[in-house]
Amino acid sequence: MTTIYDVARKANVSAMTVSRVINNTGRISDKTRMKVRHAMEELHYIPNFMARSLVVQETKILSLLITDITNPFFTTLARGAEDAAKQFGYRLMFGNSDEDLDKEKDYVDMVLSTRVDGVLFAPAGDGSLTHLQKLAKHNVPFVIIDRTVPGVECDTVLGDSRTGARLLTEHLISLGHRRIALINGSSQVSTARDRYAGFVEALKQSGLAPDPQLSAETGYKPIEPRELLSRWMALPAKPTAVFAANNFLAIGVIRCLRDMGLSVPEDVSVVCFDDLGLESAINPFLTVAAQPAYTFGSMGMQLLIERIRGEAAPEYRSVVLQPELIVRRSSAPPRS
């Protein structure tokens, strides 16, 4: 690889002069500038960003940590983040924690040793506290997206899970459902708690008592909750609707129900959080509380970059994005 010194030698100037031409700093005569430019082109010179990082203490790399790269919510978010990062001249390093705190820890270590300028962080759960504290201790700016972590103070971009859950539940109740089951993410994840709260709130407002038997916690990862559904559907007072706390869970539920010979929404209605991406384009089926995923990413990135540049006010900002209830075919009145 050719270096700044090769260019300097070729152009008959000092390395510093080349550096000045590259960064457009200092005073350089047009003649010298041209000479250097030509030398750079002839040698196909490309600046070594890593070497630069070492002295200016800035890598121009940001890191995005998400919990599932196959979930359309997060890929759309990633796109928002990437677009924003690029716009401000940053590169992006991705990481995938898989909702797993151990993987998340590994990733945080990688991030620290890469000396990235900042992290856009979708925490795997409350246990992410340690990891975020580690970032803070090393003065790495970060912004949390999608989920809060108790004990962590920072800029955040969140969805209003509670309201979304309430809307979905109210929708089911208004259709006439009285026995609604909830399949939820881990209670170690803030959105799962909020969705639970919104769910219960809506039930109580309608004078319904939440039934502990109809509430389960399986985590957000894609699964097929066969046993759970068999148990539910074997109850004397079996549910007529299921509220799945995310898209993957809804899909698992629907597949299991169909395998059990039950159809959606005739036998059981299903609603969930987050849209499904392409699916909703041609076969809009699931009733969902859709979140503006792209905005989560772009807005989060913007907060992060402002923080890095020191343009942000000292107090932390929290952006809350509202979900939108989209009623589709998967929810219908219960069979009387």
Add this chain to the structure above:
Amino acid sequence: MTTIYDVARKANVSAMTVSRVINNTGRISDKTRMKVRHAMEELHYIPNFMARSLVVQETKILSLLITDITNPFFTTLARGAEDAAKQFGYRLMFGNSDEDLDKEKDYVDMVLSTRVDGVLFAPAGDGSLTHLQKLAKHNVPFVIIDRTVPGVECDTVLGDSRTGARLLTEHLISLGHRRIALINGSSQVSTARDRYAGFVEALKQSGLAPDPQLSAETGYKPIEPRELLSRWMALPAKPTAVFAANNFLAIGVIRCLRDMGLSVPEDVSVVCFDDLGLESAINPFLTVAAQPAYTFGSMGMQLLIERIRGEAAPEYRSVVLQPELIVRRSSAPPRS
């Protein structure tokens, strides 16, 4: 940030000794090793990978360039790539070319200045030649995935687009379709050419003549080809089936058809390349030639890492992955 020198001072040894402890090289007595370890912990020392990169001439960063991060094919591929990279101790930098050669160029420049150890490259099209040559000129190892680029010699992981297209077309023909329209990616992209070839091949084998009027080239990006479909459906000999060259196009086609009051598959059958991700899980609707996206990523990464490590044979390898025809509801016999 604490450096190796801080640790050295605290442990009363030289920086070199600390380096040896970190990398487990050279000879160190257990006593010294412990002393250094403790100092590292007390100071919360984290090695600076960038500084290391500068001297060992290796960043342990690989780069993955895809053409659309929102397409489930590429996100699944990305996951495969990430898993493989992580397994071998590499970090991943993502880039998104959006099927756009200009963006791709920017990205290649970024990649070069970051001095990544290698690139897994899904080219935007034949015009990527220049970019790949640039990588080659700077001795950056790369592996091409999904699409070939004429004029470039390197390891590749490809799908058998021709066979897939043939299978889909034969399927339509066997259902009784005789007038099949093709909506394709740009002819500047190898897969689009191959899919066209497979399509024509299947037609000819059945004694059908490809009709130029029924073949269009819109690119792989998501669009709603309203005019195109109106024109097609206004033809005296209008098509009874549409072969969409990727999932996005199929979705656009289906939406437009529905807007026109036509239903799939009753009025028009639709088939396409690549599955849709979540959608196929609950509402398997589209007949597709599904490709093993995860394998594209993991296999590509494996080839790349072998090449970087010098473990690969000098001659280039080309892996061809077979698509699988999955017949679903979107294809049916034509209305007689």
Add this chain to the structure above:
DNA sequence: GCAGGGTGAGTTATCGATAACCCTACCCGA
């Protein structure tokens, strides 16, 4: 008693770039 060899560590140069300081013309006005 001493050459020879292995142990455990330190010294110095280097990776590619930039910050901070320094130097030399040249120009201009008093």
Add this chain to the structure above:
DNA sequence: TCGGGTAGGGTTATCGATAACTCACCCTGC
């Protein structure tokens, strides 16, 4: 003619780490 300002560019140290060499010490065997 001389002091001082400025344009244009060079020198040197430094970022954080590692490679390559060096060195002191102790052990061993003849």
